[in-house]
Amino acid sequence: MTKAEIVLQTPTFRKAVKKLKPNQKKELDNAVKVLIENPTLGEKKKGNLAFLRVYKFKMNKQLTLLGYSFDDGRLILDLIRKDKAQTDQKAFNTLQAELQHAFSAPESSYIELSADDIISRNQPQ
Numbered sequence: 604m605t606k607a608e609i610v611l612q613t614p615t616f617r618k619a620v621k622k623l624k625p626n627q628k629k630e631l632d633n634a635v636k637v638l639i640e641n642p643t644l645g646e647k648k649k650g651n652l653a654f655l656r657v658y659k660f661k662m663n664k665q666l667t668l669l670g671y672s673f674d675d676g677r678l679i680l681d682l683i684r685k686d687k688a689q690t691d692q693k694a695f696n697t698l699q700a701e702l703q704h705a706f707s708a709p710e711s712s713y714i715e716l717s718a719d720d721i722i723s724r725n726q727p728q
Contacts, residue, residue: 607639607678616680627662634660634669635680642673655681 612620623631638644638658645656658669662685670682 605642605676607642607673608676610635610639610678610680612680613682615682619683630660630662631667631669631683634658634662634667635678638669638671638673638678642671642678645669645671 645658
């Protein structure tokens with residue numbers, strides 16, 4: 604089993620950690636220690652997110668997801684998300700379906716816009 608030799612955190616992860624309370628940071632630190640010892644423990648994502656792994660743990664009795672990547676002995680902490688109610692899962696499923704539909708459209712249906720087009724449509728009339 605390979606251990607992580609280096610632990611890095613992205614700016615997004617660092618910002619999320621700053622918002623945590625001391626007891627939450629302690630639980631997060633425990634989860635990170637587990638990943639240092641066994642970096643392949645998290646579930647590997649598929650498709651465009653294949654570089655990412657997700658480790659699930661409890662923080663204040665609430666399911667929390669820790670997104671990270673591991674390569675060449677480097678554990679890179681990317682994001683942390685507290686799992687919310689089932690309504691969030693429903694909203695996510697809806698969004699995922701909409702995105703899947705949008706990205707399955709043929710490229711010939713795309714409309715080209717310039718930066719000026721985008722800027723002008725957002726200007727007050």
